[in-house]
Amino acid sequence: MARIGSTFNVWWSETMPVEKKFNPIPLVLAALAIFIYFFFWRVGEPAPDLARSAPIRAALESGDPQTWVAIGDSITAGTNSPFRYTDRVEEILRSRYPRARLEFQNAGVPGDTASGGLNRLERDVLSRNPDVVFVEFGWNDFKNGVKPEDFESDLSQLVGQLKAGGIPVIYLLTTTQVDVALANWKIKKRNAIIRDIAEENDCGLIDLYGYFALATQKGSSLDDLMSNDNIHPSGAGQEVIAQAIAHEFIP
Incomplete structure (x- = not known):
């Protein structure tokens, strides 16, 4: 310059x-x-998709039992964080809906990919008969050099099996950003695939990449949101994820 x-x-x-x-x-x-x-x-906080979440909110309000499952990798498993976003979502929504009978089960496996999630979908998700499923994959696919077209195929099949299994509400989560420009560029390409699959299959989308960008706009740094390895969210980062998910169910 x-x-x-x-x-x-x-x-x-x-x-x-x-x-x-x-x-x-x-x-x-x-x-x-x-x-x-x-x-x-510049990233603005997206408005929640209240039409999609309406039956779930009604169940939380009335106290009908709700089983949610998050399937994903070490980000979902909560590696390098004192808590997992699934636990915080339970706390937030129980505070908002005092009658809620919500169990948010965690099926995160460190190092897993969309292909691995597909292979364990029956055991870890479908067998639990969940009312809502959250899918978080992409980082290890990117890190391990999985071709974009293979990632797209694996994630599409996973979503297809969830729909065939009668899961009424499905949300896909984009991959969080990191403090490396080249990595973020590649992550954005994977996130574009996730967005397309969500749209094609009428799934909800929770843009974690966008929420992390919004958090930095509001004064947090990526050093605050990420643990020392710059891959896994810290407790503050897991809180951002939890708030992003809870936001979809609070009008």
Whole structure:
């Protein structure tokens, strides 16, 4: 950027009359910063899909038993965090719905991929007859070099089996961001696949990547939200995930 500014100033000095000279570089940099902020980083909190969650909210309100299951990798398992987002969601929703009889079961397995989740779906999810299922995969697929088309196929099959198993409400979770630009670029590509699958199968979508970006807008840093390995959410990061999920069920 310094070289660009120097070249620009030389050109400006040679082409502008002396009495009209001024340094345009601060204005250029300010405009660039505004562009990046509004078009790349600004993320607003999404409105909950109240139509999708209406029957679940009614069950929570009335005290009908509810079994939820989250299937995923170490992020769901709560690696490097003092608690798991599933436990916090239970606490938040029981506070909001005093009559709720909610059990949010955790089927997170560290190191797992969408393919691994597909292989254990019957044992860890369908056999529990859940009312709601949350699916969180993508990080290990990305880290292990699984081709995007294979990830898409595995996740699509997993969602298809959930629907065939009669699961009434399914939510897909996007992958959280990290403090590495190249990794985030690849994560965004995987998240685009997750979004497409959610839309094609009429599943809910909880954009964890967006919620983490929103948290940083509000003053948190990624160092706060991530543990020391820069992969697994810290307790603060798990809290962001829990609040994002609970947000879908609180009008």
